[in-house]
Amino acid sequence: xxxxxxxxxKLSKEEKINWLANNYFSDIEDGITTLNQYISSDKKLxxxxxxxxxxxxxxxxxxxAIAPNFIINGKPYAIPMAIEESSVVAAASLVAKFxxxxxxxxxxxxxxxxxxxxxxxxxxxxxxxxxxxNKIKSQLLNATELITKNMRKRGGGIIDIELLDKxxxxxxxxQLYVTFETADSMGANFINSCLEAIARTFNNNEIxxxxxxxxxxxxxxxxxxxxxxxxxxxxxxxxKYYAEKFIxxxxxxxxxxxxxxxxxxxxxxxxxxxxxxxxxxxxAVAAGAHAYASRSGKYKSLTNAKMENGNxxxxxxxxxxxxxxxxxxxxxxxxxxxxxxxQNPSAEELMQIVAVAGLAQNFAALxxxxxxxxxxxxMKMHLMNILNQLEANxxxxxxxxxxxxxxxxxxxxxxxxxxKLRTKA
Amino acid sequence: xxxxxxxxxKLSKEEKINWLANNYFSDIEDGITTLNQYISSDKKLxxxxxxxxxxxxxxxxxxxAIAPNFIINGKPYAIPMAIEESSVVAAASLVAKFxxxxxxxxxxxxxxxxxxxxxxxxxxxxxxxxxxxNKIKSQLLNATELITKNMRKRGGGIIDIELLDKxxxxxxxxQLYVTFETADSMGANFINSCLEAIARTFNNNEIxxxxxxxxxxxxxxxxxxxxxxxxxxxxxxxxKYYAEKFIxxxxxxxxxxxxxxxxxxxxxxxxxxxxxxxxxxxxAVAAGAHAYASRSGKYKSLTNAKMENGNxxxxxxxxxxxxxxxxxxxxxxxxxxxxxxxQNPSAEELMQIVAVAGLAQNFAALxxxxxxxxxxxxMKMHLMNILNQLEANxxxxxxxxxxxxxxxxxxxxxxxxxxKLRTKA
Numbered sequence: 001x002x003x004x005x006x007x008x009x010k011l012s013k014e015e016k017i018n019w020l021a022n023n024y025f026s027d028i029e030d031g032i033t034t035l036n037q038y039i040s041s042d043k044k045l046x047x048x049x050x051x052x053x054x055x056x057x058x059x060x061x062x063x064x065a066i067a068p069n070f071i072i073n074g075k076p077y078a079i080p081m082a083i084e085e086s087s088v089v090a091a092a093s094l095v096a097k098f099x100x101x102x103x104x105x106x107x108x109x110x111x112x113x114x115x116x117x118x119x120x121x122x123x124x125x126x127x128x129x130x131x132x133x134n135k136i137k138s139q140l141l142n143a144t145e146l147i148t149k150n151m152r153k154r155g156g157g158i159i160d161i162e163l164l165d166k167x168x169x170x171x172x173x174x175q176l177y178v179t180f181e182t183a184d185s186m187g188a189n190f191i192n193s194c195l196e197a198i199a200r201t202f203n204n205n206e207i208x209x210x211x212x213x214x215x216x217x218x219x220x221x222x223x224x225x226x227x228x229x230x231x232x233x234x235x236x237x238x239x240k241y242y243a244e245k246f247i248x249x250x251x252x253x254x255x256x257x258x259x260x261x262x263x264x265x266x267x268x269x270x271x272x273x274x275x276x277x278x279x280x281x282x283x284a285v286a287a288g289a290h291a292y293a294s295r296s297g298k299y300k301s302l303t304n305a306k307m308e309n310g311n312x313x314x315x316x317x318x319x320x321x322x323x324x325x326x327x328x329x330x331x332x333x334x335x336x337x338x339x340x341x342x343q344n345p346s347a348e349e350l351m352q353i354v355a356v357a358g359l360a361q362n363f364a365a366l367x368x369x370x371x372x373x374x375x376x377x378x379m380k381m382h383l384m385n386i387l388n389q390l391e392a393n394x395x396x397x398x399x400x401x402x403x404x405x406x407x408x409x410x411x412x413x414x415x416x417x418x419x420k421l422r423t424k425a
Numbered sequence: 426x427x428x429x430x431x432x433x434x435k436l437s438k439e440e441k442i443n444w445l446a447n448n449y450f451s452d453i454e455d456g457i458t459t460l461n462q463y464i465s466s467d468k469k470l471x472x473x474x475x476x477x478x479x480x481x482x483x484x485x486x487x488x489x490a491i492a493p494n495f496i497i498n499g500k501p502y503a504i505p506m507a508i509e510e511s512s513v514v515a516a517a518s519l520v521a522k523f524x525x526x527x528x529x530x531x532x533x534x535x536x537x538x539x540x541x542x543x544x545x546x547x548x549x550x551x552x553x554x555x556x557x558x559n560k561i562k563s564q565l566l567n568a569t570e571l572i573t574k575n576m577r578k579r580g581g582g583i584i585d586i587e588l589l590d591k592x593x594x595x596x597x598x599x600q601l602y603v604t605f606e607t608a609d610s611m612g613a614n615f616i617n618s619c620l621e622a623i624a625r626t627f628n629n630n631e632i633x634x635x636x637x638x639x640x641x642x643x644x645x646x647x648x649x650x651x652x653x654x655x656x657x658x659x660x661x662x663x664x665k666y667y668a669e670k671f672i673x674x675x676x677x678x679x680x681x682x683x684x685x686x687x688x689x690x691x692x693x694x695x696x697x698x699x700x701x702x703x704x705x706x707x708x709a710v711a712a713g714a715h716a717y718a719s720r721s722g723k724y725k726s727l728t729n730a731k732m733e734n735g736n737x738x739x740x741x742x743x744x745x746x747x748x749x750x751x752x753x754x755x756x757x758x759x760x761x762x763x764x765x766x767x768q769n770p771s772a773e774e775l776m777q778i779v780a781v782a783g784l785a786q787n788f789a790a791l792x793x794x795x796x797x798x799x800x801x802x803x804m805k806m807h808l809m810n811i812l813n814q815l816e817a818n819x820x821x822x823x824x825x826x827x828x829x830x831x832x833x834x835x836x837x838x839x840x841x842x843x844x845k846l847r848t849k850a
Contacts, residue, residue, distance in 0.1 A: 038489070216686045257642060279509070337456055384476055
């Protein structure tokens, strides 16, 4: 055995685990037990999950939870979330309830255009290139016939192919900039297949294709979600004061990138949790959202808030490329169930739900930060995690939880308190 | 039963599932079976996972896989990855092998400083505020004594507290800008607890604290990873031509934000997979990384490449706030095993490993894009997923896979081919 291996992907799962255990586990038996305790006893189910990716040896459990009581455009939802971070689902649930009593969330899709590019180098004049492009454009569209056939039936397809001169950024650099509608699918495979077919047809001796690939930057695949209430409904105690403070907190995220990153990170807690639970790609969504936050040249908040005519308004505009067909959405049984729980939404409805989850998360964070501070809720959950790690029983949990109410929680402090409790008992 | 519920969090798990099933499942029995098939039969293990967050009703399986053969600073690693997207682990493994034969990856941590802010409003002069700050600064540090005690033992703590005038961005807006070392922990709870203690002490009648919170923007918690080889080792066929094309692809990501977003998204495929597998927070890492990519005022590539003196160089610089203690790192048994597989790294070592995983992923993507195109590998995996969904047997899988070699893959085309195969048989 050696820590470098040949033909690892060809090994059986058991052989992979054995190789790993022999070379990288400190305690072989313990490690194998840990891996195995996460492997499903349902062989067919496990095989399905194994084949989603390569070299699979187990399943990483991400807690799967429900945030009920969302009202979106008048319709009730219970939102499934897959996330390992405490407080996110609790926050979502509280905020959903809060707004369900104030008219709920309103969301609408602004546009659903996706983008792909064929990047290439060309040394002759732009005029000559334009002539060639105009001549071959219909052939480029024809080249995708077989690929776009089914998509067109679903109302999608290629919107347009444009030739862009990008030589101000880089010598000899041009793009075919292709726009797509992908109906209810996220469309990555569809777009990439179209682009590669277009590139093959476009290619000639004078064109050097560098690459053909979709863009995860989708500022025109945009959704807006908002909430509004009378200012006096914003908070029981001093509603105008707290609404002002809330709005200040949003403004701060617009002027301080250090704050904006955390502000938007909190939004992504809600967004990624729904994206993952529905079998969508959270890396794609996150990349597009954060780039959108920086579109002005300065990294800013994805949400905004204001008071106007006695009302409080809070809203988000965010690009979201998600699907309800294709990818893992129907292949992962729990992703499929998530979509069923969401009442089998179209991609546009899912965009609205995801945006609402993000807005709700930001509302919870800002409300906590501008009133009690964030640590009160976090620490309660953190305390419970530490107590579980120390294998505290129910009685011990109760005593320690009461003792640390409002006090700083650290692993050592809890361990010490528990130790004292146990030696005293 | 109603689609809006009161006291949901207080219900038992079974009651939660029943409420959900009765209100939101199309097929109650099927849905409950799906949820239950993901719940561990090990009650204690399941309870542990349930308590990580709130309202947990099941576990979302994310495939957990191994990418072997990474050499980082001369030391071999098998990198655990938790990710649902096909091709990521295969790409990581191929690239690891490729570079293991060319000197491996080199990585170093540039700095490890983290940031937190107390945001506040103040209407009097900055001079007066400065006097107050200078007078109270030592008390601010003292206020965190109890919280920082253990961190200081581990070599961390508060580096400094600065008063920043932010009134150019927003009237009356100031910050306490606090820098931290958090040793092997990511430090979110530690930083937030310190900040809240500082804010309580700093507060007076003239100061209006808006909020106190860590920043996930950590441009000074930075790591660099790189690979290098002789140009002729870059590719078997026309190495200089392909190295140039590879470098062009990186340059394109530096001039085209639409491309940069996807370019960096691919990097995050590798990074988030290791971050999740080790129990770290991928939303925090992603927010920090993408904001860093936009720091120049334009969203750009996180990697860079060049040829110099006959050598090819490819490197990444990325801010990464991750921990190997605290949070879920030791609480989630599979996260703990991931750290064991990585030979129990310090936080700095984990930063290096994570950066390498990102660099490797970008290398794989750019190499595929600038040679065969991205779809060839993707489609092979996608085909297998579709065949599984259609419950193809091994024999059918073999025939269909051969038939679709190099051809566009769509669900309908595969379904049709399989149907024809079955009716013919």
